[in-house]
Amino acid sequence: HTIYSQGGGLVPEFNxxxxxxxxxxxxxxxxxxxxxxxxxxxxxxxxxxxxxSTLSADDIHIQEIGHKMVYNLIVNTIESIL
Numbered sequence: 341h342t343i344y345s346q347g348g349g350l351v352p353e354f355n356x357x358x359x360x361x362x363x364x365x366x367x368x369x370x371x372x373x374x375x376x377x378x379x380x381x382x383x384x385x386x387x388x389x390x391x392x393s394t395l396s397a398d399d400i401h402i403q404e405i406g407h408k409m410v411y412n413l414i415v416n417t418i419e420s421i422l
Contacts, residue, residue, distance in 0.1 A: 353389055385413050 353360035364382045371378045381387075386409050392399050395406035402410070 379414055379417050381410050381413055384417075385409050 360382065364380070368378065368380075370376075385406075387395060387402065387406055392402075395402050395409075397403060
């Protein structure tokens with residue numbers, strides 16, 4: 341979840357060329373095609389462009405609390421499958 345500055349405004353989840361949701365959808369399409377399960381940390385981690393500044397020093401790389409959120413998502417998803 342990044343914020344890209346464009347034309348004096350901030351554009352959430354945009355890297356200057358594409359939207360993050362486009363990448364996420366492409367990964368989901370390929371995973372479904374090959375029957376590969378995925379954990380959608382983009383949607384389910386709780387990290388958004390609206391709270392990234394509290395979880396990151398540079399609005400890109402998450403710090404310890406953000407890593408814990410992703411870790412909890414992964415562990416909880418795996419435990420729900422087992």
